[in-house]
Amino acid sequence: MFNYKTKEKLIGLFFSTTGIMTLLILIGIFAFLFVTGIHTFSEITPTDFFLGEQWNPAAYGEPSWGILSLIIGTLMMAFGSLVMAIPMGLAGAIYLSEIAGTKTRELLKPAIEMIAGIPSVVLGLIGILFLSPLISQVFGLSHGLNALTSSVIVGIMVLPTIISISEDVLTSLPNEFREASLALGATKWQMIRMTLFPAALSGIVAAIMLGLGRAIGETMVVLMVAGNAMAMPTSFFDPVRPMTANIAIEIKEVVTGSLHYEALFAIGLVLFVMTFIVNFISDIIIENRARKYKW
Amino acid sequence: MVSEHSKQKIYFVFFQSTMILSVAILLFVLIFIFYGGAGVVNLNFLVNMWSHREITQGGIFPAIFGTFLLAVGVSVVSIPLGICTAIYLNEYAKENLLTRTIKLAIRNLAGVPSIVYGIFGLAFFALFLKLGGSLIAASLTLGCMTLPWIITASEESLKAVPNSFREGSYALGATKWQTIKTNVLPHSFSGIMTGAILGLSRAMGETAPIIMVGATFFIAHLPSSPFDKFMAMPYHLYILATQHSSPYAREYALGTALVLVALIFMLNLGVFALRYNLRKKKAW
Amino acid sequence: MVDNKKLKGIYLAGALLLIVLISGCTTENKIIGEIANNVENIEIKGSDTLLQLVSNMAEAYIQNKPDAKISVTGGGSGTGIAALINGEIDIADASRRIKEEEMEQAKERGINPWEFIIARDMLSVIVSKDNPASKLTIEQISKIYKGEITNWNEVGGKNQEITLYGRQSTSGTYSYFMKKVVGGDYSPYMMNLEGNQAIVDAIKQDKLGIGYAGLGYISDEKGNPVGGIKIVEIAKDENSQYISPLDESKHSLYPISRPLLQYLAKKPVKDSMVYNFLKFELNPEGQEIVKEAGFVPITSEDRNHNNMLWNKI
Numbered sequence A: 001m002f003n004y005k006t007k008e009k010l011i012g013l014f015f016s017t018t019g020i021m022t023l024l025i026l027i028g029i030f031a032f033l034f035v036t037g038i039h040t041f042s043e044i045t046p047t048d049f050f051l052g053e054q055w056n057p058a059a060y061g062e063p064s065w066g067i068l069s070l071i072i073g074t075l076m077m078a079f080g081s082l083v084m085a086i087p088m089g090l091a092g093a094i095y096l097s098e099i100a101g102t103k104t105r106e107l108l109k110p111a112i113e114m115i116a117g118i119p120s121v122v123l124g125l126i127g128i129l130f131l132s133p134l135i136s137q138v139f140g141l142s143h144g145l146n147a148l149t150s151s152v153i154v155g156i157m158v159l160p161t162i163i164s165i166s167e168d169v170l171t172s173l174p175n176e177f178r179e180a181s182l183a184l185g186a187t188k189w190q191m192i193r194m195t196l197f198p199a200a201l202s203g204i205v206a207a208i209m210l211g212l213g214r215a216i217g218e219t220m221v222v223l224m225v226a227g228n229a230m231a232m233p234t235s236f237f238d239p240v241r242p243m244t245a246n247i248a249i250e251i252k253e254v255v256t257g258s259l260h261y262e263a264l265f266a267i268g269l270v271l272f273v274m275t276f277i278v279n280f281i282s283d284i285i286i287e288n289r290a291r292k293y294k295w
Numbered sequence B: 001m002v003s004e005h006s007k008q009k010i011y012f013v014f015f016q017s018t019m020i021l022s023v024a025i026l027l028f029v030l031i032f033i034f035y036g037g038a039g040v041v042n043l044n045f046l047v048n049m050w051s052h053r054e055i056t057q058g059g060i061f062p063a064i065f066g067t068f069l070l071a072v073g074v075s076v077v078s079i080p081l082g083i084c085t086a087i088y089l090n091e092y093a094k095e096n097l098l099t100r101t102i103k104l105a106i107r108n109l110a111g112v113p114s115i116v117y118g119i120f121g122l123a124f125f126a127l128f129l130k131l132g133g134s135l136i137a138a139s140l141t142l143g144c145m146t147l148p149w150i151i152t153a154s155e156e157s158l159k160a161v162p163n164s165f166r167e168g169s170y171a172l173g174a175t176k177w178q179t180i181k182t183n184v185l186p187h188s189f190s191g192i193m194t195g196a197i198l199g200l201s202r203a204m205g206e207t208a209p210i211i212m213v214g215a216t217f218f219i220a221h222l223p224s225s226p227f228d229k230f231m232a233m234p235y236h237l238y239i240l241a242t243q244h245s246s247p248y249a250r251e252y253a254l255g256t257a258l259v260l261v262a263l264i265f266m267l268n269l270g271v272f273a274l275r276y277n278l279r280k281k282k283a284w
Numbered sequence C: 001m002v003d004n005k006k007l008k009g010i011y012l013a014g015a016l017l018l019i020v021l022i023s024g025c026t027t028e029n030k031i032i033g034e035i036a037n038n039v040e041n042i043e044i045k046g047s048d049t050l051l052q053l054v055s056n057m058a059e060a061y062i063q064n065k066p067d068a069k070i071s072v073t074g075g076g077s078g079t080g081i082a083a084l085i086n087g088e089i090d091i092a093d094a095s096r097r098i099k100e101e102e103m104e105q106a107k108e109r110g111i112n113p114w115e116f117i118i119a120r121d122m123l124s125v126i127v128s129k130d131n132p133a134s135k136l137t138i139e140q141i142s143k144i145y146k147g148e149i150t151n152w153n154e155v156g157g158k159n160q161e162i163t164l165y166g167r168q169s170t171s172g173t174y175s176y177f178m179k180k181v182v183g184g185d186y187s188p189y190m191m192n193l194e195g196n197q198a199i200v201d202a203i204k205q206d207k208l209g210i211g212y213a214g215l216g217y218i219s220d221e222k223g224n225p226v227g228g229i230k231i232v233e234i235a236k237d238e239n240s241q242y243i244s245p246l247d248e249s250k251h252s253l254y255p256i257s258r259p260l261l262q263y264l265a266k267k268p269v270k271d272s273m274v275y276n277f278l279k280f281e282l283n284p285e286g287q288e289i290v291k292e293a294g295f296v297p298i299t300s301e302d303r304n305h306n307n308m309l310w311n312k313i
Helices: A004-042 A046-051 A068-099 A102-117 A120-138 A147-171 A175-183 A188-217 A220-225 A243-250 A259-293 B004-037 B043-047 B061-092 B097-109 B114-128 B135-160 B163-171 B176-204 B208-212 B233-242 B249-281 C002-036 C048-064 C077-085 C100-108 C138-146 C172-182 C196-205 C273-282 C284-292 C300-310
Strands: C041-046 C069-073 C091-094 C114-122 C124-128 C135-137 C163-166 C209-213 C229-231 C233-235 C257-264
Touching: A004 A046, A004 A259, A004 B061, A004 B097, A004 B114, A004 B135, A004 B176, A046 A068, A068 A102, A068 A147, A068 A188, A068 A243, A068 A259, A068 B004, A102 A147, A102 B004, A102 B176, A102 B249, A120 A147, A120 A220, A120 B004, A120 B233, A120 B249, A120 C196, A147 A188, A147 A220, A147 B004, A175 A188, A188 A259, A188 B004, A188 B114, A220 A243, A220 B233, A243 A259, A243 B114, A243 B208, A259 B097, A259 B114, B004 B249, B043 B061, B043 B249, B061 B097, B061 B135, B061 B176, B061 B233, B061 B249, B097 B135, B114 B135, B114 B208, B135 B176, B135 B208, B163 B176, B176 B249, B208 B233, B233 B249, C041 C048, C041 C077, C041 C273, C048 C069, C048 C091, C048 C114, C048 C172, C048 C257, C048 C273, C048 C284, C077 C091, C077 C100, C077 C172, C077 C257, C114 C273, C114 C284, C114 C300, C124 C196, C135 C138, C138 C163, C138 C172, C138 C233, C163 C196, C172 C209, C196 C209, C196 C229, C257 C273, C273 C284
Parallel strands: C041 C069, C041 C091, C135 C233, C163 C209
Antiparallel strands: C091 C257, C114 C257, C124 C209, C124 C229
């Protein structure tokens, strides 16, 4: 039989091995994407790629590789979703944290998190069947496949993230903040507005960033309701072609190793970097808060 | 001048209405799916094989089975590895800048879009490793996607166990592993399981990655080996919604959505019940 | 107790995973070999236009041969051909001919695609049922899709802007239409929808829309047009007859008649599963399924094309 010291060492080794294995896997994923994507730039210049307005690899004549309209499509859809999700999210978070009674909160929190559990393809289905015709009717458009429809649905998807994290941030503020403010004669709303909110602000920004990351990465919903036209969108009533949808559409037809294939990986890299940065900023903010407020 | 109290009332009513609106949206989604799809869901729908020529005769059993197999595959690939990595990161790795950076990096990987994992899976598992479009390629792909999530969730649970628990154990002479086994794991168990199941339910609802690595629309037999192609509910739903020309396609899409959502909600409810019960027992 | 069980569970799962992976690696080559020889499995992928037709074929075929294993997936002709070139599948469904670059890529990888015509499609142009503009020449359609004609009143409709609906670049229908009808690049304002049905649905909803779709999606089994849309009658040029794709007597004159194809990765082995399945599709029973799906059975010219290859087997 092993003595316990050897057993300990083996167990420690086991965990170290699994840990390092996982890290290697995750690094490997990024490396693979990087190597494949970067190779694109041996044939397409970065200026053409990032600033070119036309993405048309399957063109009749010369293919063009500019992803600007795709980037704008992603940003429009993502920020559009935040326009809806931020006010609703903050209002919900404040309500849950400061106004609602315990029982209501226990009921509502899981309900909100359930929204996050609905698969995106299901929401896309509802978009096609219900929201898209509704929006075309309400705004007098001939069809509802545009940035607006996708922003609304993605906004719904991002809402639980913002509510949930902002609520966590608010509830973890020390009670002394509330008591001091109220003791000075503030109404509840004044307390929330002038004391809690500024203290929670950076945490709320972190929550919003996480929501932004989710919105940027959404694929199925936009595939189904964004219209996916190549042209540069000029308003929210125009169809958009976010990067995620573009990859999903075109990856199936490319032959491995072709320029088109590599270019799609390059777009994937752009997505990876965008979401990584947004999440990273959010994380740094939360870590700083943790240190400040000694969670 | 509007008094502070009136202002407060207005704002609070606004906040409450927003909350009601959010819940209303959830209810609307559920009712829409239920109302639209319930007409189609019956025992036949759930246990029969899919029929193309007359979709009213067939059922979505292969898609349900495929989703189930995928869930098993993803669990096997990502849950043990994820939990062990979290244990390593939180309990064994030295507390230095490198470890912190790694933890941060993993947390961010959890936020990377599913389609990026999808193209990785296609390029690496399906093509480079020649696994082709198959259950195993899809499980590995979705597994990679779920891995950061499970690591992060497990890590949060482990971190939440106060250090005093560990220190007390060491003070009594226990080894590191004994401490983890008896003092840390039991208390983080609910959090870890919650994270695992939530990650799993997220993977079950994913469509984009599996389109590229093995999901098919029609297959007459159930997958008999990990190298087989398979049907899965999210992809099935997607095709029914956008490409099938039968006049009943929409209804069947909603029916599939209903089954999928019901499955995910049952998983989530189970998790919440688990969390609620286990939290009650916690003393701190 | 809880943690011991869990730990055992983790070890077990880890061991299982290792076993699966190891056994996978050793049996993998065997299975790939089997697929390549078409012994047990037929993998079909490609055109969305053909998706339902070929799925129906597969289903009918399996009723007679229950041990057959066939899987059919969509994704577009481009997807199917790419998969064929990558060596992943047995048959690629295509609603357009293989491109030169694809042929070259195939040859580079040692794949020699065999082309068979299994059905005919009268590719149709559709507009909303309330749209008065229902007769168009090829040139008008081309200009509309290039974005040169943007208002319905230029082609006999009301004073309203045209909404363009098309497929995605993976689609054979997209490529075929672009080459044969538009003769140039699509307008960047064209919406890229995922399937034939998506286009039909869009036209049903958008009164100002124009779209293109395979015959099987715009008519039912009896040959009547699907509700909510109007099928455009097309003339080769201003002096020719305007023909509807539903008019069976004029099928040979319809300007946008295209073959629906299947590409095999290599010469089919006689009596192999792929061979038998192909034979089934081409015989009267298979062609009846073509009609049921709303498409047109192959012409005698198509049969001659097929026989040239068939006789070499």
